[in-house]
Amino acid sequence: MSLNNTVVQICPHCDSQQELQYYQTVNITLQPELKNKVLSGKLNENTCSNCKKEINIIAGFLYHDMKNKIMLELSVADVKEEKDEGKEKILEDMIAQGYIYRKVYDYEKLVEKINIFDSKLNDLVVQKVSDKMKDMLDESITKVAEIKEDFHFNVFYKKIENGLFKKKISFYCYSNPGQILEVKHDIKNLDADEKTNLYNLEILRK
């Protein structure tokens, strides 16, 4: 079941007040058609009944992949979260049943986690490689120019590349969203533990 909620909101374009619906939980196993909306960031987009422009409701939600036992929670940082004991209990039970649960604080991270788990990869190994890539890029950029301001890269998993002899994890990176570059990490350069665990999702479950 995908649960939605109603909120009274004022349209930012024409100020008309209306009731809008948004999702709090999306079950992509039961409603697979919602998955693309999540991936494209259009899950909680509504059309204003008055001016017909788009109103995007910024709200956190739970992404529930029942088939693969994955539960991802998007938390919207600037909205003060009330402690929801009912929800916490449900999540605890799911983790006890072998669910992988991750909480993320930005949308791009949510999409990244979905992509990693769709590729059947262990997200903790991918995160370690991603962190290494980020350190390398951050260091190289400070060496290149006299960049004094706080300059840092965002690094996100893109895909696994299966070559004939080589397998690579590719990431997309940017410090400026207008300039996206791709970096690749050869799987053979992973350390022994990372290699063993890269395709092991079971160790992430209780």
Ligand SMILES: [Zn+2]
């Ligand atoms: Zn409007």
